[in-house]
Amino acid sequence: MSAVHVPSETERIANRKKAKPGRTVRFRIKRCAGHGKPASWEDFDVVTEPGMNVISALQRIAANPVTSEGSRTTPVVWDSGCLEEVCGACTMVINGRVRQSCSCLVDEYAPEAGDVITLEPMSKFPVVRDLWVDRQRLFHSLKRAKAWVPIDGTYAAGSGPKESPDRQGTRYALSECMSCGCCLEACPQFTIEDDDAKWDESFIGAHAISQARLFNLHDTGKRLESDRLEALASKGGVSDCGNAQNCVKVCPKHIPLTESIAAMGRAVTIHRVKKFFTSKK
Ligand code: SF4
Ligand code: SF4
Ligand code: FES
Known part of the structure; x- marks a missing residue:
């Protein structure tokens, strides 16, 4: 499994071209039941489609919240509104860098089967739950x-x-x-x-x-x-x-x-x- 990193613009373009539809990408998500409560990580495997964004992957996970190890868990919570990088609500830390999840394309970040994308809530605001902050x-x-x-x-x-x-x-x-x-x-x-x-x-x-x-x-x-x-x-x-x-x-x-x-x-x-x-x- 390749290490997570934030691809440069050139890498993102190249990744988009080489990404194969139907590959499985792993989402490593920081879970937390609220501000001040302990956090833990859970992995989810998602079968991708071309042009899929991180929010679409989260929707797949919410529809079937089963971890990579096969345990059923609670659906991951996140915030979003416009889905076109206008409202700012879906902002989270992706592979260690803050950005909007609606405009983050899975193909650009994880072009190979088994690649990992990490998702964390912003750290400067209280967590409401999982990736949703106040x-x-x-x-x-x-x-x-x-x-x-x-x-x-x-x-x-x-x-x-x-x-x-x-x-x-x-x-x-x-x-x-x-x-x-x-x-x-x-x-x-x-x-x-x-x-x-x-x-x-x-x-x-x-x-x-x-x-x-x-x-x-x-x-x-x-x-x-x-x-x-x-x-x-x-x-x-x-x-x-x-x-x-x-x-x-x-x-x-x-x-x-x-x-x-x-x-x-x-x-x-x-x-x-x-x-x-x-x-x-
Ligand atoms: S990064 Fe700051 S200045 Fe830029 S759009 Fe977001 S809130 Fe506004
Ligand atoms: S201290 Fe904060 S607001 Fe000032 S330049 Fe640095 S990052 Fe920007
Ligand atoms: S949902 Fe509005 S910026 Fe992403």
């Missing part, structure tokens, strides 16, 4: 950063201000964030925090910093700019980023996270200087 803290960070446009209801307010194509391009790239949590899983500064009373002082995360930038670049969203900068200037804000740049390497949407962190770091410095001088008056 991402509440990720959304709490977005609330801290006031990552929204402050409008209640709809109004006949006329056409909005014109926006340059450059700014549109920048905002479009940032708007692709799907709150998946990959950047948090990879970040050494973002650690699991059981006590939700501490969430407001723990590192906010690259996703929230980038979303603060997105909404500060929006003409109406700008109305909350000062609140956002205040949140990023406080404990757990942008200065807690250690600049390891792991986040940008794993973001499935290729969001320029280090650029956002640098931009918001500068904006927070200017905000602090302005605050210092205005408080002197």
